[in-house]
Amino acid sequence: MTKLSVNINKIATLRNSRGGNTPNVVRFAEDVQRFGAEGVTIHPRPDERHITYQDIYDLKPVVYTEYNIEGNPIKKFMDIVLEIKPTQVTLVPDAEDAITSNAGWDTIKHKDFLIDIIKEFQAKGIRTSIFVDPDLRQIEGAKATGTDRIELYTESFAHEYSLGNESAILPYSKCAELANSIGLGVNAGHDLSLDNIKFFKDNIPGLLEVSIGHALISESLYLGIENVVQMYLHKLS
Numbered sequence: 140m141t142k143l144s145v146n147i148n149k150i151a152t153l154r155n156s157r158g159g160n161t162p163n164v165v166r167f168a169e170d171v172q173r174f175g176a177e178g179v180t181i182h183p184r185p186d187e188r189h190i191t192y193q194d195i196y197d198l199k200p201v202v203y204t205e206y207n208i209e210g211n212p213i214k215k216f217m218d219i220v221l222e223i224k225p226t227q228v229t230l231v232p233d234a235e236d237a238i239t240s241n242a243g244w245d246t247i248k249h250k251d252f253l254i255d256i257i258k259e260f261q262a263k264g265i266r267t268s269i270f271v272d273p274d275l276r277q278i279e280g281a282k283a284t285g286t287d288r289i290e291l292y293t294e295s296f297a298h299e300y301s302l303g304n305e306s307a308i309l310p311y312s313k314c315a316e317l318a319n320s321i322g323l324g325v326n327a328g329h330d331l332s333l334d335n336i337k338f339f340k341d342n343i344p345g346l347l348e349v350s351i352g353h354a355l356i357s358e359s360l361y362l363g364i365e366n367v368v369q370m371y372l373h374k375l376s
């Protein structure tokens with residue numbers, strides 16, 4: 140079964156554009172879970188341009204499904220995540236000035252760093268996942284870090300698929316097969332959408348979770364959030 144985790148960064152972006160508390164990210168997290176989402180994802184960034192550090196605390200008591208916090212493990216991020224103890228932390232090597240996440244970890248180069256950080260989270264009972272490109276060497280490198288899961292960075296699949304290039308799924312399928320065979324759980328995310336999610340899921344063995352934000356919120360403008368969550372659940376079933 141593949142769980143749908145809704146990334147609510149974009150709700151915070153909209154709220155922050157005016158100050159105040161509309162739309163309310165806590166209420167939104169409650170609602171997407173009521174509509175069937177099996178997780179809530181946030182990706183706080185150091186400039187707090189969407190999710191704020193305060194949001195991380197405010198969401199904790201209302202997320203009764205899987206709480207997934209993504210980000211670069213700088214000190215402030217680590218301290219809050221270790222205190223909050225979400226279900227899962229997803230480590231992403233994004234630069235402070237990146238518009239959005241744009242690369243996976245080099246799990247070979249950063250092996251020792253990742254081993255230490257992952258141990259710290261796991262010692263607090265937090266499941267770990269690391270964001271990786273669909274490259275077999277990086278999957279083997281991920282295994283050596285001790286992480287529980289990987290999150291496959293799906294931007295290149297989403298882009299190529301939108302151009303009609305279905306073979307772009309192949310490196311992802313191979314990486315998922317390898318991950319399954321060496322005991323790494325497989326998550327995926329970035330630019331997944333109603334257009335590509337079924338094809339992606341059908342070709343990725345053992346896909347445990349997808350986190351989806353940008354497209355899902357955009358689709359909701361036309362179709363409504365309850366409807367859109369149901370549509371994703373249907374395509375993932």
Ligand SMILES: CC(=O)[C@@H](O)[C@H](O)COP(=O)(O)O
Pocket residue numbers: 146148149182184209231238239240270328329352
């Ligand atoms: C890791 C990943 O792919 C997502 O978390 C994505 O980066 C969302 O972050 P933004 O909403 O800041 O683009």
Ligand SMILES: NCC(=O)COP(=O)(O)O
Pocket residue numbers: 146180182209290327328329330331350351352353354355
């Ligand atoms: N981990 C990916 C995520 O949370 C959402 O990415 P996107 O759907 O906003 O591209």
